[in-house]
Amino acid sequence: MKTATTIRISASTSFYMLCGLLGYAAFGNNAPGNYLTGFGFYDPFWLVDIANLCIVIHLLGAYQVVVQPVFAFVENWSRRKWPECRLVNKECAIGCLRINLLRLIWRSTYVIVATLVGMMFPFFNAFLALIGSTTFWPLTVYFPIEMYILQAKIERKSWRWIWLRALSLVCLIVSILAAAGSLQGLFVSLQTSKLFLSVS
Known part of the structure; x- marks a missing residue:
């Protein structure tokens, strides 16, 4: 796990730093969010x-990592709140599949609403940067370091x-x-945007 984490973080950090630093060095503040199509060349x-x-492949995996705890929280809360409700607790077997109506309705509605909001306010790069910046420190730095300190029994103040x-x-400051x-x-994108029209 240590080797895989080191390789993953090193590769992604190198890639994003190269894109960010070289893009800024070449274009300054006018660096496009999408280097392939940001200049109008397709x-x-x-x-x-x-x-x-x-x-798409990258975001599908990332979306699942972020959204599965949300799905599980709402479904577990619903089971505790309404233990007798058939919609919440009953599973129907269709062939080898076991389908729960709450799970089907809740997850489908969540994905549809998230997609519509994403299409209405298509600030893809700015929004993705916000998500990445707020999740980087706790998930990539803080929790792994805390787990390592506890697991390796590192002395305080050593x-x-x-x-x-x-x-x-x-990393928190970054x-x-x-x-x-x-x-x-x-905020800049919000001032110049139109609904359902991509600005990034």
Whole structure:
């Protein structure tokens, strides 16, 4: 797990830092959110299509990681609130599938509403930056460091403990600054946007 986490974080950090730093060095504040189509060039079409397919695959996985706890929370709360309700607790067997009506209705409604909101306010890059900046520190830095400190039984105020705490603090500051920047981008997009028309 340590090797996989190191490779994952190193690869994603290198990729995003290269895109961000090289894009800013080349274009300054006018760097487009989408390097493939941000300049109005859509050729070669196959490259843009492959890039969009990769984005869809990436976001499907990320969406599942974020939304599954929300689904589970609402479904568990509903079971506790209405233990006798058949809609909430009964599962119907259709072949090898077991379908619960609450789960089917709730999850479908959530996805439809999230899709409509995403289409109405299509600030894809600014919104994605906000989500990334607010989830980076707790999920990628804080919890893994805390688990490591507990698991390795690192002494309080030792050199390793101080270094890990300093790393966590620096990443928290970076996350706060990134969140502030993405909020500013979101506010700028809100001022110039039209419903159902992408601005990023």
